[in-house]
Amino acid sequence: MQHEQPAGAALxxxxxxxxxxxxxxxxxxxxxxxxxxxxxxxxxxLSRYLNPRHPSTAPLRVVxxxxxxxxxxxxxxxxxxxxxxxATTAARRRAHRTTAPDGAGDSAPPGPAEAQGAGPERxxxxxxxxxxxxxxxxxxxxxxxxLAAAATFLLLVGVGVWWWAAAPSGxxxxxxxxxxxxxxxxxxxxxxxxxxxxxxxxxxxxAAHGHxxxxxxxxxxKTAAAVRRFQKERGLLPDGKVGPRTWPLLVxxxxxxxxxxxxxxxxxxxxxxxLPTDITGTYSATTAHNxxxxxxxxxxxxxxxxxxxxxxxxxxxxQPPVRSHPTPTPTG
Numbered sequence: 001m002q003h004e005q006p007a008g009a010a011l012x013x014x015x016x017x018x019x020x021x022x023x024x025x026x027x028x029x030x031x032x033x034x035x036x037x038x039x040x041x042x043x044x045x046l047s048r049y050l051n052p053r054h055p056s057t058a059p060l061r062v063v064x065x066x067x068x069x070x071x072x073x074x075x076x077x078x079x080x081x082x083x084x085x086x087a088t089t090a091a092r093r094r095a096h097r098t099t100a101p102d103g104a105g106d107s108a109p110p111g112p113a114e115a116q117g118a119g120p121e122r123x124x125x126x127x128x129x130x131x132x133x134x135x136x137x138x139x140x141x142x143x144x145x146x147l148a149a150a151a152t153f154l155l156l157v158g159v160g161v162w163w164w165a166a167a168p169s170g171x172x173x174x175x176x177x178x179x180x181x182x183x184x185x186x187x188x189x190x191x192x193x194x195x196x197x198x199x200x201x202x203x204x205x206x207a208a209h210g211h212x213x214x215x216x217x218x219x220x221x222k223t224a225a226a227v228r229r230f231q232k233e234r235g236l237l238p239d240g241k242v243g244p245r246t247w248p249l250l251v252x253x254x255x256x257x258x259x260x261x262x263x264x265x266x267x268x269x270x271x272x273x274x275l276p277t278d279i280t281g282t283y284s285a286t287t288a289h290n291x292x293x294x295x296x297x298x299x300x301x302x303x304x305x306x307x308x309x310x311x312x313x314x315x316x317x318x319q320p321p322v323r324s325h326p327t328p329t330p331t332g
Contacts, residue, residue, distance in 0.1 A: 007086035012055035014080055015063065018072040019050060030070075039065040040279050042217050044196045045271055056271070057087045059278045059286075088276075187248075188315045191241040194219040197272055197318050202242050204265035205250045206230060215261070247312070254306040258283045266306050269314040270294065 005013070023029040030038075036046040039062050048056035058066070063084055067077045190198040199219040206213045211226040224240035231238040234249050242250060252262040259282045267277040267287055275290035288304050295302045298313050306314075 007083045007090060008055040008057050009052045011057065011063070011080060011083040011087055012050060013052040014076065014083065015058060015066055016050040016052065018066060018070045018076075021072075022070040035066075035069070038069055041271075042196070042200055042215075042268065044217070045268065048272075056274065057084065057091065057276045059276050060084050061278050186316070187244040187312055188318075189241065189243045190219060192219050192221065192224045197268065197315075199223065200268065201265050201315070202227065202250070204261040204268070205252065208252055208260055208262040208265075209250070215264075248308050251306075251308060251311040254283060255304065256283050256288065263287070266291070266314075269311075269318065272319055273314060273317040274319070 019029060019032075019035065032046055032050070033043050036043045039046070041049075041062060045056070048054065049058035049062065060081065063080050064077070066072070067080060188198060190202055196217050200215045200217045202219065203213045203215040203217075203223055206223070206226050207215065209230060211230060213223055213226045227242055227246070228238040228240045230250065231240075231246060234246075236245055236249070252258075254262055254266050261281065263283050264279055264281045267279045267281075270277040270287070270290045271279070273294060275294060277287055277290050278284065291306060291310070292302050292304045294300075294314065294317075295304075295310060298317070300310055300313060
C-alpha cells in the first residue's frame with residue numbers, strides 16, 4: 001500500500017520542482033548560491049529546503065519569495081502554504097509529544113495457602129488459648145494505631161518537602177540542570193579553510209563587533225585577519241583561530257531587544273538545528289519561540305535569551321552541511 005508523502009518532504013519536492021522548472025526560453029535556472037542570496041538565507045540552508053530526502057521546512061516568507069522569484073504557477077502558492085502549515089504543525093506536535101510510562105504487570109493470583117478451607121481440618125483452640133490470643137490482638141491493635149499515625153504523619157511531611165522542592169519556579173517552568181549533551185558541549189574550533197555555519201557564525205559576530213566582514217560562509221584570509229584584530233583588542237593571542245578562549249568573547253547576548261548581525265547568526269543556527277527561523281536580523285516572536293524550545297529540549301535555563309551556554313549548545317547541535325554545487329570560491 002502506498003503511503004502519503006509527509007508534508008515536509010512534499011513541500012521540499014514542490015520547491016525543488018519550482019527551481020528545476022524555472023529554466024525556460026533559453027534562460028538557465030539560477031544557481032542555488034544566487035537564489036539563496038535573493039531569499040536571504042545561506043546556500044547550505046537553501047539546499048536543505050530543496051532536499052526531499054532530508055527536508056528542513058522552509059519559513060513561509062522563503063516559500064513565498066521562491067514562488068515569486070522563480071515564476072512558479074500562481075495556483076501552486078496556496079498548495080505550498082498548506083504544506084508549510086501542515087509540516088510546521090506536525091513538527092510542533094513531535095516536539096511536544098510525550099510518552100506515557102508502561103503500566104505495571106498484572107498481580108499474581110493468590111496461592112493455594114490463601115484459599116479458604118485449604119489444608120486439613122484442625123480442632124479449634126481451647127477457651128483459655130482463645131482468651132490469651134484475643135488479649136494479645138487487642139494489645140497489638142492499641143500499640144499499632146499510634147505507630148501507624150506517626151508513620152502517616154512522617155509520610156505527609158516527606159511528600160510536602162518533595163512537592164516544595166519540585167514545584168515550578170515563578171515563571172511557570174521547572175528549573176532543570178543542563179542535559180549531559182549540553183553540559184559536555186565544547187566550543188567548535190574554527191579557523192581558515194572552514195566553511196558553512198562555522199564560517200558565517202564567526203563572520204556575523206565579527207560584524208556585530210564592528211568589523212567589516214562579508215558573511216559568505218567561507219573562512220578566508222580576510223576573515224582570519226579580522227579575527228586577529230578582534231583578539232588583539234581583547235588581549236588574546238592573535239592566532240586567527242576561534243576556539244574556547246575567543247568564542248565566549250565573540251558571542252553576544254541576544255534577547256527581545258536585539259537586532260543586527262548577532263541575531264542573524266542566532267537565526268541561522270536555530271534553522272540549521274532543526275528549528276526553521278526567518279533570517280531577518282530582528283528578534284521576532286518566532287525567534288523567541290524557537291530559542292526557548294531549543295533551551296527546553298536541551299535542559300538549559302529557559303530564558304529566551306541567548307547567553308554563552310546557549311550559543312555553545314547551539315553550535316554543538318548543528319547538522320553537517322549539505323554540499324551543493326557550484327562550490328563557492330573563497331573571497332576572504
